[in-house]
Amino acid sequence: MYKKIILAVIALLFLVLAFAFCNRPEIQDSSDKLIKLSIKTAEKTVLDASFNTKANTLKELLIELKDEQELLMDYENQSYGMYIKALGKDELYYEDMSRGLYWIYSSDNNKVCQASAFCPVADEITLENGDEFVFSLISYAS
Protein backbone atom coordinates (compact mmCIF):
# COMPACT_ATOMS: atom_id res chain seq x y z
CA MET A 1 0.00 0.00 0.00
CA TYR A 2 2.88 2.38 0.82
CA LYS A 3 4.31 1.74 -2.63
CA LYS A 4 1.00 2.77 -4.19
CA ILE A 5 0.80 5.92 -2.09
CA ILE A 6 4.37 6.90 -3.01
CA LEU A 7 3.67 6.32 -6.70
CA ALA A 8 0.47 8.37 -6.48
CA VAL A 9 2.31 11.23 -4.75
CA ILE A 10 5.04 11.17 -7.42
CA ALA A 11 2.36 11.27 -10.14
CA LEU A 12 0.63 14.21 -8.44
CA LEU A 13 3.94 16.06 -8.05
CA PHE A 14 4.59 15.52 -11.75
CA LEU A 15 1.19 17.05 -12.51
CA VAL A 16 1.77 20.03 -10.20
CA LEU A 17 5.17 20.67 -11.83
CA ALA A 18 3.60 20.49 -15.28
CA PHE A 19 0.94 23.04 -14.26
CA ALA A 20 3.59 25.30 -12.71
CA PHE A 21 5.73 25.08 -15.86
CA CYS A 22 2.84 25.85 -18.21
CA ASN A 23 1.56 28.74 -16.09
CA ARG A 24 4.91 30.42 -15.45
CA PRO A 25 4.82 34.17 -16.17
CA GLU A 26 6.07 35.17 -19.59
CA ILE A 27 9.21 37.26 -19.75
CA GLN A 28 7.97 40.70 -20.69
CA ASP A 29 9.70 42.95 -23.17
CA SER A 30 10.09 46.35 -21.51
CA SER A 31 12.32 47.85 -24.18
CA ASP A 32 11.36 50.93 -26.18
CA LYS A 33 8.96 50.26 -29.00
CA LEU A 34 7.56 52.43 -31.74
CA ILE A 35 3.85 51.72 -32.19
CA LYS A 36 1.64 53.31 -34.82
CA LEU A 37 -2.00 53.98 -34.03
CA SER A 38 -4.76 55.15 -36.34
CA ILE A 39 -8.21 56.08 -35.09
CA LYS A 40 -10.90 56.37 -37.75
CA THR A 41 -14.58 57.15 -37.76
CA ALA A 42 -16.83 56.72 -40.79
CA GLU A 43 -16.20 60.35 -41.76
CA LYS A 44 -12.56 61.03 -40.96
CA THR A 45 -9.24 59.94 -39.54
CA VAL A 46 -9.09 61.31 -36.02
CA LEU A 47 -5.55 60.26 -35.17
CA ASP A 48 -2.67 58.85 -37.19
CA ALA A 49 0.57 58.90 -35.26
CA SER A 50 3.42 56.80 -33.89
CA PHE A 51 4.32 56.62 -30.22
CA ASN A 52 7.39 55.48 -28.31
CA THR A 53 6.45 53.28 -25.41
CA LYS A 54 7.70 50.69 -22.95
CA ALA A 55 4.18 49.25 -22.61
CA ASN A 56 3.93 45.48 -22.95
CA THR A 57 0.33 45.24 -24.07
CA LEU A 58 -2.03 47.28 -26.19
CA LYS A 59 -4.13 47.96 -23.09
CA GLU A 60 -1.13 49.38 -21.25
CA LEU A 61 -0.31 51.58 -24.25
CA LEU A 62 -3.86 52.93 -24.57
CA ILE A 63 -4.01 53.77 -20.86
CA GLU A 64 -0.56 55.37 -21.03
CA LEU A 65 -1.61 57.55 -24.01
CA LYS A 66 -4.83 58.47 -22.23
CA ASP A 67 -2.91 59.51 -19.11
CA GLU A 68 -0.51 61.55 -21.23
CA GLN A 69 -3.54 63.10 -23.00
CA GLU A 70 -2.31 61.94 -26.39
CA LEU A 71 -5.80 60.57 -26.95
CA LEU A 72 -9.19 60.42 -25.28
CA MET A 73 -10.67 57.11 -24.23
CA ASP A 74 -13.59 55.76 -22.25
CA TYR A 75 -13.37 52.08 -21.34
CA GLU A 76 -14.47 49.45 -18.85
CA ASN A 77 -12.60 46.53 -17.35
CA GLN A 78 -14.91 43.61 -18.04
CA SER A 79 -14.46 40.04 -16.84
CA TYR A 80 -12.81 39.17 -20.17
CA GLY A 81 -10.66 42.31 -20.29
CA MET A 82 -10.70 45.86 -21.62
CA TYR A 83 -13.87 47.01 -23.35
CA ILE A 84 -13.40 50.25 -25.32
CA LYS A 85 -16.56 52.36 -25.35
CA ALA A 86 -15.19 55.56 -26.89
CA LEU A 87 -12.02 56.85 -28.52
CA GLY A 88 -10.92 60.17 -29.97
CA LYS A 89 -8.34 62.90 -30.10
CA ASP A 90 -10.09 66.19 -29.35
CA GLU A 91 -13.51 64.71 -28.68
CA LEU A 92 -14.77 61.26 -27.75
CA TYR A 93 -16.62 59.17 -30.34
CA TYR A 94 -18.89 56.75 -28.52
CA GLU A 95 -20.30 53.42 -29.62
CA ASP A 96 -24.03 53.45 -30.21
CA MET A 97 -25.65 50.05 -29.90
CA SER A 98 -29.02 51.37 -31.14
CA ARG A 99 -27.31 52.30 -34.43
CA GLY A 100 -25.08 49.21 -34.50
CA LEU A 101 -22.00 51.41 -34.12
CA TYR A 102 -18.99 49.68 -32.53
CA TRP A 103 -15.26 50.19 -32.11
CA ILE A 104 -13.15 47.47 -33.64
CA TYR A 105 -9.42 47.25 -34.08
CA SER A 106 -7.10 45.34 -36.37
CA SER A 107 -3.43 44.97 -37.15
CA ASP A 108 -1.66 43.76 -40.24
CA ASN A 109 1.60 43.02 -38.47
CA ASN A 110 1.05 42.35 -34.76
CA LYS A 111 1.99 38.73 -34.07
CA VAL A 112 -0.85 38.01 -31.63
CA CYS A 113 -3.47 39.36 -34.05
CA GLN A 114 -1.91 37.49 -36.95
CA ALA A 115 -1.70 34.21 -35.03
CA SER A 116 -5.36 34.40 -34.02
CA ALA A 117 -6.49 35.73 -37.43
CA PHE A 118 -8.17 38.54 -35.46
CA CYS A 119 -7.16 40.85 -32.63
CA PRO A 120 -8.16 39.48 -29.22
CA VAL A 121 -8.89 41.65 -26.19
CA ALA A 122 -6.32 44.47 -25.77
CA ASP A 123 -5.04 42.94 -22.51
CA GLU A 124 -3.77 39.93 -24.45
CA ILE A 125 -2.11 41.79 -27.31
CA THR A 126 1.62 41.94 -26.62
CA LEU A 127 3.43 44.72 -28.44
CA GLU A 128 6.54 44.54 -30.56
CA ASN A 129 8.49 47.34 -32.15
CA GLY A 130 6.85 48.47 -35.38
CA ASP A 131 3.36 47.17 -34.64
CA GLU A 132 0.55 49.11 -36.29
CA PHE A 133 -3.07 49.20 -35.13
CA VAL A 134 -6.14 50.70 -36.76
CA PHE A 135 -9.15 51.51 -34.56
CA SER A 136 -12.35 52.00 -36.56
CA LEU A 137 -15.82 53.05 -35.54
CA ILE A 138 -17.83 50.71 -37.73
CA SER A 139 -21.57 50.50 -38.26
CA TYR A 140 -22.98 46.99 -38.37
CA ALA A 141 -26.55 48.25 -38.90
CA SER A 142 -28.20 46.69 -41.92
Added chain:
Amino acid sequence: MRLKLLVLDALLVGLLVIVKEALAFLPNIEVVTLILMILALLLPLRDSLLIAFGYATLENLLYGINIFALSYYLVFILIVLITHFLIRRPSYLKVAFLSFFFGLFFDVVFALPLLVNGLSVTIAYLLNGILFSLVHAVSNFILALFLYDGIYQIVAALLEYNGFNDVK
Protein backbone atom coordinates in the same frame (compact mmCIF):
# COMPACT_ATOMS: atom_id res chain seq x y z
CA MET B 1 -23.91 -19.85 -22.70
CA ARG B 2 -23.12 -17.47 -25.56
CA LEU B 3 -26.47 -15.70 -25.16
CA LYS B 4 -25.87 -15.33 -21.43
CA LEU B 5 -22.50 -13.75 -22.14
CA LEU B 6 -24.10 -11.34 -24.63
CA VAL B 7 -26.57 -10.25 -21.96
CA LEU B 8 -23.67 -9.69 -19.58
CA ASP B 9 -21.90 -7.63 -22.30
CA ALA B 10 -24.99 -5.43 -22.62
CA LEU B 11 -25.15 -4.95 -18.85
CA LEU B 12 -21.47 -4.02 -18.77
CA VAL B 13 -22.01 -1.44 -21.55
CA GLY B 14 -24.72 0.11 -19.40
CA LEU B 15 -22.45 0.02 -16.37
CA LEU B 16 -19.69 1.83 -18.29
CA VAL B 17 -22.08 4.60 -19.34
CA ILE B 18 -23.29 4.97 -15.75
CA VAL B 19 -19.81 5.25 -14.23
CA LYS B 20 -18.77 7.63 -17.01
CA GLU B 21 -21.74 9.92 -16.44
CA ALA B 22 -21.36 9.68 -12.65
CA LEU B 23 -17.87 11.18 -12.91
CA ALA B 24 -18.67 13.53 -15.81
CA PHE B 25 -18.48 16.58 -13.54
CA LEU B 26 -14.77 15.92 -12.99
CA PRO B 27 -12.75 17.10 -15.99
CA ASN B 28 -10.87 14.23 -17.64
CA ILE B 29 -11.21 11.93 -14.64
CA GLU B 30 -12.88 8.64 -15.52
CA VAL B 31 -12.74 4.95 -14.72
CA VAL B 32 -14.04 3.73 -18.09
CA THR B 33 -10.49 3.15 -19.33
CA LEU B 34 -9.62 1.06 -16.28
CA ILE B 35 -12.81 -1.03 -16.45
CA LEU B 36 -12.37 -1.60 -20.19
CA MET B 37 -8.79 -2.72 -19.59
CA ILE B 38 -9.95 -5.16 -16.90
CA LEU B 39 -12.69 -6.48 -19.20
CA ALA B 40 -10.10 -6.91 -21.95
CA LEU B 41 -8.04 -8.98 -19.51
CA LEU B 42 -10.93 -11.16 -18.30
CA LEU B 43 -13.28 -11.53 -21.28
CA PRO B 44 -12.78 -13.00 -24.75
CA LEU B 45 -11.55 -10.39 -27.22
CA ARG B 46 -14.80 -10.32 -29.22
CA ASP B 47 -16.82 -9.57 -26.07
CA SER B 48 -14.55 -6.82 -24.82
CA LEU B 49 -14.52 -5.32 -28.34
CA LEU B 50 -18.30 -5.55 -28.43
CA ILE B 51 -18.52 -3.72 -25.10
CA ALA B 52 -16.12 -1.00 -26.30
CA PHE B 53 -18.14 -0.63 -29.51
CA GLY B 54 -21.45 -0.55 -27.63
CA TYR B 55 -20.14 2.00 -25.16
CA ALA B 56 -18.83 4.29 -27.92
CA THR B 57 -22.17 3.98 -29.74
CA LEU B 58 -24.15 4.94 -26.63
CA GLU B 59 -21.85 7.90 -25.92
CA ASN B 60 -22.19 9.09 -29.51
CA LEU B 61 -25.96 8.83 -29.24
CA LEU B 62 -25.90 10.74 -25.94
CA TYR B 63 -23.63 13.54 -27.11
CA GLY B 64 -24.45 13.60 -30.82
CA ILE B 65 -22.65 12.36 -33.91
CA ASN B 66 -19.89 14.74 -34.99
CA ILE B 67 -16.42 14.60 -36.51
CA PHE B 68 -15.08 13.01 -33.33
CA ALA B 69 -17.54 10.07 -33.46
CA LEU B 70 -15.13 7.78 -35.30
CA SER B 71 -12.33 8.72 -32.91
CA TYR B 72 -14.55 7.64 -30.03
CA TYR B 73 -14.88 4.18 -31.54
CA LEU B 74 -11.20 4.05 -32.37
CA VAL B 75 -9.90 5.09 -28.96
CA PHE B 76 -11.88 2.55 -26.93
CA ILE B 77 -11.28 -0.27 -29.39
CA LEU B 78 -7.56 0.53 -29.25
CA ILE B 79 -7.63 0.39 -25.44
CA VAL B 80 -9.12 -3.12 -25.61
CA LEU B 81 -6.78 -4.35 -28.34
CA ILE B 82 -3.59 -2.96 -26.80
CA THR B 83 -4.47 -4.26 -23.33
CA HIS B 84 -5.45 -7.67 -24.68
CA PHE B 85 -2.27 -8.18 -26.68
CA LEU B 86 0.23 -6.30 -24.51
CA ILE B 87 -0.57 -7.48 -20.99
CA ARG B 88 -0.07 -11.21 -20.61
CA ARG B 89 0.39 -11.40 -16.86
CA PRO B 90 -1.64 -8.53 -15.42
CA SER B 91 -0.55 -6.54 -12.40
CA TYR B 92 -1.72 -3.21 -11.02
CA LEU B 93 1.58 -1.58 -12.02
CA LYS B 94 1.37 -2.69 -15.65
CA VAL B 95 -2.25 -1.59 -15.87
CA ALA B 96 -1.47 1.73 -14.14
CA PHE B 97 1.37 2.61 -16.51
CA LEU B 98 -0.59 1.54 -19.58
CA SER B 99 -3.63 3.56 -18.49
CA PHE B 100 -1.29 6.54 -17.94
CA PHE B 101 -0.29 6.35 -21.61
CA PHE B 102 -3.89 5.84 -22.69
CA GLY B 103 -4.79 9.07 -20.89
CA LEU B 104 -1.85 10.89 -22.40
CA PHE B 105 -2.57 9.82 -25.98
CA PHE B 106 -6.38 9.88 -25.78
CA ASP B 107 -6.44 13.33 -27.35
CA VAL B 108 -4.00 12.30 -30.07
CA VAL B 109 -6.56 9.82 -31.39
CA PHE B 110 -9.29 12.43 -30.99
CA ALA B 111 -7.26 14.97 -32.95
CA LEU B 112 -6.95 12.69 -36.00
CA PRO B 113 -10.02 14.12 -37.81
CA LEU B 114 -8.48 17.58 -37.44
CA LEU B 115 -5.68 16.53 -39.79
CA VAL B 116 -8.00 17.47 -42.66
CA ASN B 117 -7.44 21.09 -41.54
CA GLY B 118 -3.68 20.63 -41.55
CA LEU B 119 -0.94 19.43 -39.25
CA SER B 120 -0.44 22.83 -37.61
CA VAL B 121 -4.11 22.99 -36.54
CA THR B 122 -3.85 19.48 -35.10
CA ILE B 123 -0.66 20.29 -33.17
CA ALA B 124 -2.20 23.54 -31.89
CA TYR B 125 -5.24 21.56 -30.67
CA LEU B 126 -3.01 19.05 -28.88
CA LEU B 127 -0.77 21.68 -27.29
CA ASN B 128 -3.81 23.64 -26.16
CA GLY B 129 -5.12 20.62 -24.30
CA ILE B 130 -1.84 19.16 -23.07
CA LEU B 131 -2.52 19.98 -19.42
CA PHE B 132 -5.91 18.28 -19.59
CA SER B 133 -4.22 15.27 -21.21
CA LEU B 134 -1.78 15.20 -18.30
CA VAL B 135 -4.66 15.36 -15.81
CA HIS B 136 -6.24 12.45 -17.69
CA ALA B 137 -3.00 10.46 -17.64
CA VAL B 138 -2.17 11.06 -13.98
CA SER B 139 -5.73 10.44 -12.80
CA ASN B 140 -5.85 7.22 -14.85
CA PHE B 141 -2.58 6.15 -13.23
CA ILE B 142 -3.72 6.87 -9.68
CA LEU B 143 -7.16 5.31 -10.17
CA ALA B 144 -5.56 2.17 -11.59
CA LEU B 145 -3.12 2.00 -8.67
CA PHE B 146 -5.88 1.98 -6.09
CA LEU B 147 -8.89 0.51 -7.91
CA TYR B 148 -7.42 -2.14 -10.22
CA ASP B 149 -7.20 -4.96 -7.68
CA GLY B 150 -10.72 -4.36 -6.35
CA ILE B 151 -12.46 -4.02 -9.70
CA TYR B 152 -10.54 -6.98 -11.14
CA GLN B 153 -11.65 -9.20 -8.28
CA ILE B 154 -15.28 -8.01 -8.52
CA VAL B 155 -15.48 -8.62 -12.27
CA ALA B 156 -13.72 -11.99 -11.91
CA ALA B 157 -16.17 -12.97 -9.13
CA LEU B 158 -19.10 -11.80 -11.29
CA LEU B 159 -17.92 -13.99 -14.17
CA GLU B 160 -17.37 -16.95 -11.87
CA TYR B 161 -20.79 -16.50 -10.24
CA ASN B 162 -22.41 -16.62 -13.68
CA GLY B 163 -20.52 -19.73 -14.69
CA PHE B 164 -17.93 -18.09 -16.94
CA ASN B 165 -14.90 -19.51 -15.16
CA ASP B 166 -12.91 -20.27 -18.28
CA VAL B 167 -14.63 -17.83 -20.54
CA LYS B 168 -11.34 -16.55 -21.94
